[in-house]
Amino acid sequence: MALPLHQRRAVKIGLAAVAIAMTTGCVTVYQPLVGLQRPIALDPQTPTNFTDNTRVLVRCHPGDGVEADVLCRNVRSSLSKQGATVTTEVVRPSGKVAAPDRIETPPQFIIDITSKLIHHDDSALLSLLCIASFTLIPAVEEWTFGQEIRIRDAQGFLLAQQSFQERFVESFGLGVWALNGIIDLLIRPKSEQVTGDGYKEEFTRDLHGHLAQLLYNAKVRARVMNSFAPEPSAEKPKGTAP
């Protein structure tokens, strides 16, 4: 059964729009707002930053738009690579702890990471224009996230704390994607490229670097507060009950 001419035209336009949308990409820009742009003195790539039996419990508190379990897993991986023994907990809003790692020896440091979505902006006008222009005009969406990090010792003494904020601006559309893709290809150096997942790597590098620096600072503060006394061994004394 053949469709009338105007319906066939509508179907063609619809298919064209879908095809354009399928081939269109996003350009996401990451901007550190608070804290994350500050430099650090520690090299997070060094595997010996926390080798002297540093035991850490990372507790991730979930927030809107934040996958706490993924964050905890990534932080564990990052700190473990630097020599720390890391266990993780995801604290649910009810206060319950979900699937904690098995803790064999008590942690020396407890890191609480509270993440939240501070701001979200999605321009309805631009979204409409984006659709009307077959994505030639980009739709822009913006998120601002915040992290509050507190590090305490086993007795609950606050050793270090820091707040971070960052913003992601995502532009969706053929025009912005193609234009930036061409500029990335021809002009921008690799470190400045905006298409692809470079923003994720940059943010992860910033956050994990600062987290490592904060833990290092907390460790030194604990030493100073104990008047440089040697840390007690994690080994259980012989003869104690299991």
Next chain:
Amino acid sequence: MNRALLLCALSSCAIDTLAFKTKAERRNLDCQRLSDVEAAARYPGQVPPPPAKELAGGVGDVLACSTRYLETGERPNRDEAILSSLSTQVTELADSAGAMAPQTTRWHVDAFYPSLPVAQKIAVAARTTLAQRGFIVSDRVPTLAAGDVAFLVTLPQSEVYRIACARSFVTEVLGPDEALLGLMIVDPKETQLHGGVCLRGEWRWLP
């Protein structure tokens, strides 16, 4: 063509100017989110007042950014990290120190930091903070005899401040109504300041 131009003009109001900055330029900005009411009060002329939104009960949001005086990379990383949070760190330590001695105590301040210009900035910031709190602050830095200093440099860090403090009191470099606030880093890879107070020959680390 005219329609396309109109659409571009309409959409430009929402296009983020930060998207056109390089990564390095974006990292040289210090930004904070403000409500539009607060932003209009802080930046009159740049942010228009929002009476209609206020009347309607709407809450707007403004991202206020300022460019740093010194760009990232101009100073060594540790100096930059310390100096960019100097006010906060020194205020906390000076407030803790002030609570440990009577108001009539004369305060001396010394900073122990590998870079002399940074050490001087730290010391000046601490003196200023103590003076603002109403304490008597001296410009003089108490100095031990050369022989004492030669001995102290051989000691481990856990002992050096305690013994230097005791020695200062015994040799009357610091009197009974005087206190020394010492600010320092104790590890080359840390980016925080520690503080200690020497009062009547006794050294105490600040929390």
